[in-house]
Amino acid sequence: DVKVTQSSRYLVKRTGEKVFLECVQDMDHENMFWYRQDPGLGLRLIYFSYDVKMKEKGDIPEGYSVSREKKERFSLILESASTNQTSMYLCASSLGFVGDGRPNTGELFFGEGSRLTVL
């Protein structure tokens, strides 16, 4: 069964702390994503990666960075957490590019989410 695992379901951090959110997938997917979910705003893309060591900014990258040293692992880093980063964070992965010859709709496979509270 395909699986995306996020390291922590719930975190509470203090303003100014450095925060690491880890995500691991076991499906050998090329693409990995970090979304942020807030009420009334849906899911907004923070960063994504389509290959090891590659990263692309999403719609709301400010205040975040990412790391992808291995294909299966994608980390989201909050260098100095702020209260407006209190949110649900969702990691996802997907298979390559649609039309690269493999059966692929672009479906995202999600982790269970990490709910971060910054005090």
Added chain:
Amino acid sequence: AQKITQTQPGMFVQEKEAVTLDCTYDTSDPSYGLFWYKQPSSGEMIFLIYQGSYDQQNATEGRYSLNFQKARKSANLVISASQLGDSAMYFCAMREPMFSGGYNKLIFGAGTRLAVHP
């Protein structure tokens, strides 16, 4: 730019009745895909159904069907015979084109919270 709109923040339906959740999209690319995901209170995102822009027939998966009206740019989700376990947030999403920086990532609507009443 691509955009997904879900105009119903909340909906309720009686158990065993059908319900339609609205989704409209905006894109100038001829090749795209549309998805619906369900998010129960536990938080995980569950894939429900997919419709490709070139698919001739509306997608169906069990009690879920996608009412795809290409000219109107709408992709409404229809849930037949609602069950209490259908109470959740529902998100419509569209796959962005690979080129022009899209990389096939998904953009999501704001979601609709569905409550099924006994």
